Amino acid sequence: MTASAIALIVFIAWTLALLVAMEAMRSWLVLAGRMPSNRFTPDNANLSPLMQRLARAHANCIEGLPVFGGLLLVATVSGRHELTDPLAPWLVVARVLQSSVHVASTSVPAVNVRFTFFCIQVVIAIAWVGRLLAASVAG
Secondary structure (H helix, E strand, C coil): CCHHHHHHHHHHHHHHHHHHHHHHHHHHHHHCCCCCCCCCCCCCCCCCHHHHHHHHHHHHHHHHHHHHHHHHHHHHHCCCHHHCCCCHHHHHHHHHHHHHHHHHCCCHHHHHHHHHHHHHHHHHHHHHHHHHHHHHHHC
């Protein structure tokens, strides 16, 4: 399996892990009688700040998956994974670190670090778009 395919699987697995963590915490709240099951909001606005950050970190992954995952998928199915393989692991590392910092804190330094990890992903995606388009023009 290529580095790009593995990165896509890890990206999806990370997104799923955030979802499972959030739903496990919600389930605990319901089972403990602390929250009725019909009172959850999509953004967890009526729950703790931690739960709100977890919901937003998960949403960030969902929002990024079509762009970042789409580029990895295009490279993989077109047989041009060599264009994305070198940076694919770094994209996933930046995503996991972004989410982890997001869940941990919303302090100014944490937000700045989180934004830096997001910028790394955007720069990688821009590079991939350029490489994939250049390769398609070159034939």
